[in-house]
Amino acid sequence: MTDRTVRILRPDEHRAAWDLFRAALHVPTGSDEDWARVETSHQAERGWGVFEPDLIGTARSFDAEIVVPGGALLPVAAVTGVGVRAGRTRRGVLTALQHAQLNDQAERGVPLALLHASEGAIYGRYGYGVATLAHRVVVDRHRARLRPDVPAGGEVEVLGIDEAAPKWPELYAATGMGRLAAMTRPELYWPGFESWMRRQSQLVQTAVHRGPDGVDGYLTYHVEDAKERGKLEVQVLHYSNPAAFAGLWRFLLSVDLVDEIVLPMRPLDEPSALLFADPRMAKTERTDDESWLRLVDVQAALAGRAYGSADPVVIEVEDRTLPANDGRYRISPDGAERTGAEPALRMSVDTLAMLYFGTWHASALAATGRIELLDPAAAAAADELFETRESVWCGTFF
Ligand SMILES: CC(C)(COP(=O)(O)OP(=O)(O)OC[C@H]1O[C@@H](n2cnc3c(N)ncnc32)[C@H](O)[C@@H]1OP(=O)(O)O)[C@@H](O)C(=O)NCCC(=O)NCCS
Numbered sequence: 326m327t328d329r330t331v332r333i334l335r336p337d338e339h340r341a342a343w344d345l346f347r348a349a350l351h352v353p354t355g356s357d358e359d360w361a362r363v364e365t366s367h368q369a370e371r372g373w374g375v376f377e378p379d380l381i382g383t384a385r386s387f388d389a390e391i392v393v394p395g396g397a398l399l400p401v402a403a404v405t406g407v408g409v410r411a412g413r414t415r416r417g418v419l420t421a422l423q424h425a426q427l428n429d430q431a432e433r434g435v436p437l438a439l440l441h442a443s444e445g446a447i448y449g450r451y452g453y454g455v456a457t458l459a460h461r462v463v464v465d466r467h468r469a470r471l472r473p474d475v476p477a478g479g480e481v482e483v484l485g486i487d488e489a490a491p492k493w494p495e496l497y498a499a500t501g502m503g504r505l506a507a508m509t510r511p512e513l514y515w516p517g518f519e520s521w522m523r524r525q526s527q528l529v530q531t532a533v534h535r536g537p538d539g540v541d542g543y544l545t546y547h548v549e550d551a552k553e554r555g556k557l558e559v560q561v562l563h564y565s566n567p568a569a570f571a572g573l574w575r576f577l578l579s580v581d582l583v584d585e586i587v588l589p590m591r592p593l594d595e596p597s598a599l600l601f602a603d604p605r606m607a608k609t610e611r612t613d614d615e616s617w618l619r620l621v622d623v624q625a626a627l628a629g630r631a632y633g634s635a636d637p638v639v640i641e642v643e644d645r646t647l648p649a650n651d652g653r654y655r656i657s658p659d660g661a662e663r664t665g666a667e668p669a670l671r672m673s674v675d676t677l678a679m680l681y682f683g684t685w686h687a688s689a690l691a692a693t694g695r696i697e698l699l700d701p702a703a704a705a706a707a708d709e710l711f712e713t714r715e716s717v718w719c720g721t722f723f
Pocket residue numbers: 349350407408409410413414415416417418419420421441442443444446447450
């Protein structure tokens with residue numbers, strides 16, 4: 326058997342890991358200039374490598390915080406940069422990385438980990454579950470008319486990337502944290518984001534909305550095929566009130582040389598269609614998993630969120646990767662705690678992650694076999710306890 330080492334990368338190995346990750350995604354090797362920009366986004370002690378003896382697999386994360394039901398902010402490991410060298414896949418390299426990374430997070434007391442998955446079949450086995458969903462909205466710009474009663478909105482100013490980049494952190498902080506599953510973006514998030522924006526082949530613009538109390542919304546966009554059938558794509562859109570949402574839509578409809586406006590990953594409950602005289606002008610083309618959550622410390626994660634009103638329910642959780650989480654937890658409107666009581670529901674930790682933000686109901690997860698109902702009457706109570714009425718959407722891509 327080949328000698329395999331799994332360890333934290335030294336800073337001088339981060340670039341090789343970045344190149345390996347890009348190659349795994351079929352992206353060309355990054356330039357020196359791009360590396361100079363993104364180097365600082367690689368947090369020390371958070372990059373992992375698998376060596377045989379050369380580097381053949383990598384994964385990393387950065388530290389952030391995430392809004393959980395009830396409004397508390399919990400620490401989250403934002404996992405990214407996962408890749409295994411072509412020719413070395415399906416030999417357990419990712420499994421080795423996942424075990425190392427999750428155990429490290431558990432040792433450091435991080436309650437949650439979050440990622441965006443390239444494919445849906447990869448992460449469930451490591452205890453991640455689909456935590457938030459998003460849909461793609463497409464609007465026919467020439468036919469779409471705003472209803473007359475849509476809020477008037479304020480002023481929009483368009484900034485080029487050089488001017489906008491230093492302002493992005495404060496724009497996001499002012500407008501991006503209003504939903505469940507919204508994440509803080511630490512300083513080291515931004516170089517990676519800027520690099521992503523600068524890699525777009527079209528001009529990236531930032532539209533900033535100002536209402537009576539100052540900046541209350543912004544978006545970034547680019548336009549493809551402006552000479553033919555112009556397609557305006559919005560990468561980022563955040564706002565803190567309905568007037569800013571309406572004002573930014575009014576702006577989008579005003580951009581010249583555009584036939585179609587595309588917003589690839591929007592919250593399911595965002596009311597774009599309601600802005601238009603004909604609501605069919607905003608077409609929902611597909612719904613995708615937006616983020617995958619991992620309860621690294623089940624007790625801390627469950628205790629960190631709030632619950633609805635219902636009779637208490639005892640759940641039994643199985644965690645094959647982090648067995649310290651195995652056990653029974655009593656969930657009630659007062660919180661969550663370990664218990665020795667008989668369970669009413671049994672599930673694996675990836676299914677618990679699907680319940681955590683309220684995106685899925687316990688009864689639906691039971692109906693599809695993901696939850697074993699030991700006491701069928703408890704499904705309705707679990708639905709009420711885990712239900713969240715606020716909008717759930719991460720909105721940060723990493
Ligand atoms: C996804 C990827 C990291 C998997 O790495 P890997 O080293 O091949 O994974 P492992 O060998 O540890 O696989 C463990 C298990 O997951 C399964 N698996 C891994 N990747 C899978 C995939 N893409 N689709 C379906 N199953 C997958 C394996 O078949 C294996 O199953 P088994 O335990 O039943 O045999 C690798 O294929 C890769 O680099 N892909 C391209 C880049 C990418 O998509 N990165 C993820 C970004 S979020």
